[in-house]
Amino acid sequence: MTRRSLPKWREDFPIGWEDDHAITRRDLAKFLTLGSALIAGANVAMAFVPRTHATAIEPKRIASGASLANGSSMLFRFPTESDPCILIRRPSGALVAFSQVCTHLSCAVVYRASDDRIHCPCHEGLFDCAGGRPIAGPPERPLPRILIEERDGEIWATGIEA
């Protein structure tokens, strides 16, 4: 069949069914590779783009020492208003403080006075109160510890121990 004898529509769309399938597969591979590039880019951006952290941490007054009874806790934010933390006075009277963000999936942990443990209600994670180490559930890393000091009856947060 010569080109002159082709119908008009065939001149406009010179691709046969079989060719059409071949082009579709090749285009599909191109689109999938483009998607692959986008996913890889998102993964690299998430892992390598540095996050802004406050370089200098200012000590912050949390509460008065007398306001926290043995076996109780209170929440505060340190070093910025975006960083929730939990201050715990253990039944022994010892004061400890940790980040309130669970190291599993960032749920808020709470103090459970009945067994002196820190509990994550999302996935039943448990941390010990002595060092914030994970002792049950899915979390595998300890809670960041907040360094605290008692000065003249006031409780101050002074730093973070990662």
Added chain:
Amino acid sequence: MSLRSQSLGVLTTLCVFVGMIVIVQLWLLSTSLEAVLGGDIASARHGAIASVVLLAANGGLLLFASRVGKR
């Protein structure tokens, strides 16, 4: 078997491979996100490196696909 039908078979197989790699990359992205949210940046970086390697494999497959069937 004609050369064209052989090319179609090769392209179909390539598409399946590329699709499987994209699915693995999606899984890597979700686990990296979980690691970042948990503060484990090292694991997220390993996931990102693996994702880039898979992208390179996809690029190689695409290059091969662009040559298949061309006369």
